[in-house]
Amino acid sequence: MRFGLLGTGPWADRTHGPALAAHEDVELVGVWGRRPDAAEAQAARLGTPPYADADALFAACDAVAVALPPDVQAPLAVRAAEAGCHLLLDKPVATTPEAAREVTAAVERAGVASVVFFTLHFSDVTARWLRERAGEDGWQVGRADWLSPVFGGGESPYAASPWRREKGALWDVGPHALSVLLPLLGAVAGVTAVRGGVGDTVHLVLRHESGASSTSTLSHxxxxxxxxxxxxxxxxxxxxxxxxxxxDPATAFAHAVDALLSAARSGTPHPYDVHFAETVTTVLHEAESQLPPA
Structure with missing residues (x-):
């Protein structure tokens, strides 16, 4: 399958690009980025052409993989779907329900496949654990805490990310927490969110339609x-x-590529597609609406 890569930052450089270039069932046909010089450098490292125009890349592709900030990703995903490209997107798919719904609607109109890279569901050990737990009924209480030092003194390549500094851990690692809690405890009926602790730390309490409840602490x-x-x-x-x-994330991303190839060829939607991603965005948006400015 002919793939285009959108994005030139650390995540694309360390994860998406190497996985696509090495995948035996993928032809990486080009790279597009918001900075032409970065796209040229990324393309040279991957042995593929840079594209100055995203729509020209879409026209050359069967699918696109996106490693861009969510509110840059969403409108490009709509354009790619409208061009007939299958979508391998990053989480969160968008930071507003309206933008997430536009992506879902574009996928449905175009009849293309979609997979969103919720990392835990594509890494063998954690994916197996999640499948096994989902087959066991009656979970009553859950907890998912993601605590990182991206802004806390760690030497992270993501510390300079403008969108992460603006939106914080709620939007960056909150999707990972929800990707554990929702499949096991069910849809969210209500969410309460508060800021507390250092920096961007946020605490969530979720009430699930199943009657279960869960908590999550998120911090960078x-x-x-x-x-x-x-x-x-x-x-x-x-x-x-x-x-x-x-x-490592590149190996997990290769599994996500496999999942998109399977969904595109079979016509069977993947469970972690844009519909699930839209649900995650809706929950996080409601949580954000309850928080005072950082």
């Missing part, structure tokens, strides 16, 4: 020694804790 502002990811669910089956993700 903890010190490196306090960083970590933990998640668990509790119910009649006992206590189940999310295992550590063992694969």
């Amino acid at each position: 502002s903890v010190t490196p020694s306090a960083a970590g990811v933990t998640a668990e669910v509790r119910g009649p089956a006992g206590v189940a804790a999310l295992p550590s993700r063992e694969e």
Whole structure:
């Protein structure tokens, strides 16, 4: 399948680009970025042409992979779908329900496949755990905490990201937390959000339609020694804790490419497509509406 890559930042450079270039069922036909010089450099590293015009890249592709800020990604995803391209998008797909709905509607109109890269669902160990837990009924309580030092003194390549500084951990790692809690505890009936702690730290309490409840603490502002990811669910089956993700993101992204190829060829929607991503955006937008300015 002919893929185009949209984006030239660290995530595209470390994850999307290498995975696409190495995939035996992918022809990487070009790179587009908002900065032409960066697109040229990225394309040279990947051995593919740079494109100055995104629509020209869409016309040359069967699918696009996007590694861009969410509110840049969403309108480009609409244009790519309208051009007949299958979509491999990043999370969150957008930061407003309206923009997320526009992406979903474009996918439905065009009849293209979509997959959104919720990393845990494409890394073997965590994906297996999530599938097994989803097959066990009656989870009553959940917890998912994502604590990183991106702004807390760690040497992160993402610390200079303008959209992460503007939107914080709620929007950057909140989708990961919801990608654990929603499949296991069910749709969200209500959310309460408060700021608390250092920097961009946010606490969520979710009430699920199943009757279950869950909590989440999200932060990019903890010190490196306090960083970590933990998640668990509790119910009649006992206590189940999310295992550590063992694969690097590029390997997980290759699995997401496989998922898009399968969805495109079979016509069977993937469970973590733009519809699920729209739900995640809706929940996070409601949470954000309850928070005072940072």
